[in-house]
Amino acid sequence: MPLRTDTSKGLALGAPATLYVGLLVVAPLGMLVAYSFWTQTYVAIDHSLTWENYRSAIGDPLVRHLLFRSVWIAALVTLMTVLLAYPIAYFIAFRTERKALWLLLITIPFWTSYLLRVFAWKLILGFNGLLNSGLQGLGLIHEPMTWLLYNEFAVVLTLAHAWAPFAILPIYVSLQKIDRRLLEAATDLGSGKLERFFRVTLPLTIPGIISSSLIIFIPTVGDYVTPALVGGADGKMIANLIQVQFGPANDWPLGATLSLLAMVTVGIVAVGYVLLLRFLGSRIR
Template structure:
């Protein structure tokens, strides 16, 4: 008994048990409940527990739900692309072009630690019709009347989310760049590659895992973002999370809310899988 308790794996199981059980319970049980709810229906204030596909049929037939799901994926995709594109040069800069790596890493992560809600709120103030940007440009005399295309639409949502998620893109890309063996870069140079060829044929393919990680870390939560579309999205920038919240709040139709959540999870999983597979094969083809 004493010997088995001291064995390496027994200790590992015992120590990791609380965290694994806690997270496992809070992932599996709520998910099971959501799946169950999605096959039930709301009967005024009661829930009818007869299994039915009625919610899914309604959701698929509803043009508003289709629109919100597609818009959520498109906005999240744009945010992911923009964020990774803007972040890649910074990760490259920190990995290869500066001696003060630690300082830069802290500088890019600090804003992330200010409340997400407040950062979105700041963008609302900046982009407003009478907001910081418009009033600033008016005061300087660059524009004659306030720009109206910048708040309460999908552009504002993309911009705000791209700002909010920036550090999440930099760190994974930086880590994958940092791992590249310098002798590979030297070899490419010795074999006559120019700096640009070397980047395209060695550095970029080797950093694809970081790009994939960064994209997933941004894309998955962004599809289900609630705060940004609610604050800066207006009617045209609302996303699926806003509708899910209404189902669990004002509309009090949990089965429909659960159905939308499950559909959102499935759509996210599908898009993420297609993305990972295609980017991996693209990475292999360049090499």
């Protein structure tokens, strides 16, 4: 039957997206919320609703510690990545004619899988790894450095490397969008290069910095692979605990609760960050 009204056309056009979001976002999220109010009783699930999971999760110092550490590591990763990405994006946007080539080079690490890249860092930083054996071979150190791997540092370094292109691209786009005449106008009005950067370029790229930061921060808080492989004991994050609940511990309701707690925490931190940067941006005169 042909579509007759605008309404039915609209519904038909919207259907694929509705279906997609419904099946892949709303349904899993709903299940997660439902599970978080249920209870695991050995092999079966008790479907009566209870706040008990939340009470015990929030009351557990380990959960609070891991959640705090996850946010802390993610914040470090975000800060480091954005600070390193900005000059690279600036170089591509303003200082080179071969933009396409540079952008291509930056995406090269993405041609291999994420897991392989994490393993590559393990090979570089390990006890008998590239760095240690190389430095030993050169006679610069006498015994392998053990502080390189299985700690917070290794997690931050690996994640910062993994996320670099994601940070560079949004900042590059916001730099590229700046009308060059605005920079000339600032110069014309007496600004030197540094003043011009802080009063015109930087405030105009705040949207790019915000999207870079969120793109890195949000998935990093919940990252599971990197801390598991290079994090060691004091590099573990909240996602590792969640994995344990869904795996070995077989306590899905608690796992669901932890996931939702992590989501809410990320949400609060992200909104606070956006508001803070916007406020700082508006203070620049």
